[in-house]
Amino acid sequence: MSAETPGESAGNFDRLRLRFRDWRGTRPFWAGLFTLLGGIPIAYFPYATLKLGHMSLAMATTAGAGSLIIGVLLVTLGLTMWFQSATRVFAGVAAILLALVSLVVSNIGGFLIGFLLALVGGALALSWAPGRPQDEAPGEHGGSDAPTAHGATGDLPEDHVAERHYPAPSFEKHDGGEADGVRAAVHDGGHRVG
Template identity: 90%
Template sequence: MSAEIPVQSAGNVTRLRLRFRDWRRTRPFWAGLFTLLGGVPIAYFPYATLKLGTMSIAMATTAGAGSLIIGVLLITLGLTMWFQKATRVFAGVAAILLALVSLVVSNIGGFLMGFLLALIGGALAVSWAPARPQRGAARQESDDAPLDPAAPPAAEDSDGGRRVG
């Protein structure tokens, strides 16, 4: 490869994948996903008619409205964890409390599937902390400005590079 040949740019799929990876790493992504997925069975099972062979099972009870509210709130909290990462602790605690309430209100928490997913998602949200910025990316100062204004000027190497003393 010569210097005259331009470097091929990454394709659209690769670029989108890298942008999604950067977005995912700056927020409690897995906590939001587990919480969102936990709300689906909690809201779905009270309104579903399940078929086992020729026998149909309807789980519709008076708690159907409560199950729907809990499921929709868990889905909303999962999306909140993704797009409002500053409220992750509140959303995590609320997800844990709604998961516990779903045990009583909505068919043992969506047959324990929704309960466990929402509980894990809430715990992940509460325990998530933003990553520290990388050392190289945090320093964007020019070479002429000292790193610390109170520090003495940096000594230069024999090759002209700067050294922090």
């Protein structure tokens, strides 16, 4: 008989689910998943033998090795996005480039399935940015670039920055007092008619 009760096993499942959700939230999970799934049809279709009744259909091409390399690289890039999220930009650009190359090399990118999955995965990797930890307040920054109390005047928050006033343009005096009237109107904010 088992020492675990049903309530404890449900607690373990919830704990594992929450741990997975925390792990997933700290990395470009969906980008890695789409990239990894995009590599599978690209590598699979050139070596697959499909059976339609008594007829077998082989998709083998002379570029089968190229398809296998592209597929394996896309799977590797998907795993890299998961476990080395600091290299997400490189992995995203490489996934997009490999997806584009697969259009020519690998049966139209694994019949467009692998191409679209890898393209979306690469784009998601490029657009993903690490979030702020939940225990940190919105106004706080937890890094070396955090503003200090002794910061320069350029470090003021946006709502404390005063409007900049630029000097009025200067006009040269040409024939008579016409320029003086324009200059006076400019200095008064444009209210004087001249």
